[in-house]
Amino acid sequence: MEDAFFKTAERSFGFRFHGNPLDRASDRRDDAAFLAELRARPDARTLLIARDMPILARGDPREAFFTRAAVEALAGARLEILLGLEPSGAPVFAALLPDEAVEQRADKSDGFLDRRELVVPGREDLELIDLRSIALQGLLAPATIAILGEAKAIADWHARHGFCAKCGAPSRIAAAGWRRECDICKSQHFPRTDPVVIMLAVDGDRCLLGRQARFPKGMYSALAGFVEPGETIEEAVRREIHEEARIECGAVRYVASQPWPFPSSLMIGCLAEAKSRDILVDGHELEDARWFTRDEVEAMFAKRHPQGITAPHVMAIAHHILRFWLEGGGA
């Protein structure tokens, strides 16, 4: 039976990296016969990642999925990870290409966007584009972007965890890519997701936004920070707002969450009831923080703020928490 409370509890937001349509088949990752059967299926598809960047086939539209034959034509794809099954039952894998299969031509990264120019030598039909740009520009379907987010986060975890964190011996891939095992001390290691709180402090008709020096010019966004060991989400929200802007907060309300594969965070969007008003910017994480009225936030969304201040991009959960508050979702 449908319950009105649960129907309204999870809203549909327009940010990227959610809506992954795959059945993760997490209960069958240790079933070798099942995995062998999946690998042999002619409709199996694979996403390719090299040096933390998705490889796409050029075209209009671009193509992110490759057949097994196309993957085998590339030098030494490794670390095959089962991302899940499509509704048809067809499996989707992720494969990592060795770093040396790709060449870096230039690096114009600016601290916000990854602008390394990477190529697969001799393969003009392929291009490497960083996932943030793919999401910002909507270069692929939202469901494909969500699956790429899963692939990038897990591939990055493998790339950083080649050795056992307990004894230092090399670890090996297991459970179709969802575990690493150490044969020396028998430890098992599981992929990480790092929780990050991202929130607006709300004071009646105003909300608190800040900017980091690395943000695009004029952009203000929700404050954010990692949840620390031994801390609830609510405590992390109050601590981060106090650390960054010296605002005291009371009640905290959860709004929505977003996988954020840079490299492997889960953004937990909240509103917090402000109990004080005088801002003192820490000057370390933030270069500025201010209260914004509803009229100002509306002007930011409409790109007509008199000081040229802009809201975060629609791909990010910060945009949607701000819109949720503007449309009447209170703390």
Ligand SMILES: [Zn+2]
């Ligand atoms: Zn070990």
